[in-house]
Amino acid sequence: MTGRLTGKSIQSRGTKFTRPLLMVVLVLLLFFSALSAMIWGAVTIGWKNVFAILFDTLPFYQSETATGIAPVYKDILLQIRVPRVLLAAAVGSSLAVSGAVFQGLFRNPMADPYVIGISSGAALGAVFAMLGGFSLAVGGFGAVPLFAFFGGLATILLVYSMARVGRAVPVMTLLLAGIAVSAFLSALVSLLTYFAGEKLHQVIFWLMGGLGGATWLQVRVMLPYAFVGYLAVSIFSRELNAMLLGEETASNLGVDTEKVKKILLAGASLLVAAAVSTSGIIGFIGLVVPHFVRLVAGPDHRFLIPASALLGGSLLIATDMVARVIIAPTELPVGIITALIGAPTFMYLLKKRRKLRYFGGGG
Numbered sequence: 322m323t324g325r326l327t328g329k330s331i332q333s334r335g336t337k338f339t340r341p342l343l344m345v346v347l348v349l350l351l352f353f354s355a356l357s358a359m360i361w362g363a364v365t366i367g368w369k370n371v372f373a374i375l376f377d378t379l380p381f382y383q384s385e386t387a388t389g390i391a392p393v394y395k396d397i398l399l400q401i402r403v404p405r406v407l408l409a410a411a412v413g414s415s416l417a418v419s420g421a422v423f424q425g426l427f428r429n430p431m432a433d434p435y436v437i438g439i440s441s442g443a444a445l446g447a448v449f450a451m452l453g454g455f456s457l458a459v460g461g462f463g464a465v466p467l468f469a470f471f472g473g474l475a476t477i478l479l480v481y482s483m484a485r486v487g488r489a490v491p492v493m494t495l496l497l498a499g500i501a502v503s504a505f506l507s508a509l510v511s512l513l514t515y516f517a518g519e520k521l522h523q524v525i526f527w528l529m530g531g532l533g534g535a536t537w538l539q540v541r542v543m544l545p546y547a548f549v550g551y552l553a554v555s556i557f558s559r560e561l562n563a564m565l566l567g568e569e570t571a572s573n574l575g576v577d578t579e580k581v582k583k584i585l586l587a588g589a590s591l592l593v594a595a596a597v598s599t600s601g602i603i604g605f606i607g608l609v610v611p612h613f614v615r616l617v618a619g620p621d622h623r624f625l626i627p628a629s630a631l632l633g634g635s636l637l638i639a640t641d642m643v644a645r646v647i648i649a650p651t652e653l654p655v656g657i658i659t660a661l662i663g664a665p666t667f668m669y670l671l672k673k674r675r676k677l678r679y680f681g682g683g684g
Contacts, residue, residue: 347635351635354635354638354642357639361645362649374390404537405641408543409535410635410638411540415547415593418592418633419592420432420610420629423437424611433607437476437495438499441504442506445509446475451520480495481495495586510528530604531652532655543595546591547592550591551592554588600655604660606659608663636659640659
């Protein structure tokens with residue numbers, strides 16, 4: 322029954338370009354962002370050399386051009402830049418998709434991936450691991466990302482249990498519980514940071530967000546969690562469209578709202594936990610990207626989710642490249658760049674949407 326809901330009432334709103342054309346543009350944007358990030362850095366690698374090195378890695382192709390390239394350029398590209406680009410794409414996509422889901426679920430344009438305290442829980446776990454000096458590795462995670470990952474997931478479980486009333490979880494109660502838990506955990510993070518001592522720089526740098534330690538192992542560990550989370554929220558994109566009209570209306574349309582909320586929360590929380598555990602706290606990607614896609618193509622989550630994934634990945638790749646080159650050979654935390662760009666962009670988008678009905682159900 323939700324198919325009627327996601328047709329003319331949602332699909333036709335706010336579309337300036339055809340959606341296939343926009344998807345082509347976003348795919349090209351992701352490609353050129355990734356290519357630019359592979360070319361530029363403290364050491365510039367020509368685009369022809371980039372293609373030669375990449376094609377030379379294929380088992381069925383041998384590039385004659387690649388044989389004349391210095392090994393140091395191959396190492397820089399294959400061991401540093403390519404995994405960093407892939408990780409940036411995965412993290413940016415995860416944050417953008419989770420932001421779109423939370424904004425739709427809460428019907429609140431100010432919602433972002435960190436609205437219910439996942440980032441605070443992850444930060445508490447990461448800071449605790451740093452100050453405790455733990456040395457362990459499980460499933461490819463070191464101590465800091467491991468504690469951050471489970472800290473984020475533990476936080477969403479705590480928030481969910483606090484907001485639960487019988488079998489139901491009122492969305493507004495969930496949001497308020499998340500804000501309260503986030504404030505409490507942030508206070509604990511500040512307390513631990515105060516006693517960080519000689520590890521203060523490490524703590525602050527992690528809290529600012531960055532991709533400086535990207536490795537192939539991180540990429541292999543991050544991608545399965547990102548894929549599972551993305552798959553979970555994508556499957557229920559129609560039901561999320563229905564919930565834009567309110568839970569009562571969605572229930573009348575045949576949507577099991579409590580089941581859908583659980584799955585969407587689990588999928589989006591998994592995306593956020595995986596992203597934060599590998600990159601630290603990177604702001605504004607999950608807040609700005611869904612806003613932009615909605616203004617261009619409307620609030621239909623069947624399109625909004627994949628489009629946000631592409632644009633979020635492109636944006637984080639580009640901002641990470643800026644963070645690497647702006648004061649090379651030193652690099653800035655990418656969270657600073659996303660905030661500097663994201664804050665004015667968000668204010669502009671808020672001005673643009675002032676006279677628009679932002680969500681399909683009005684709200």
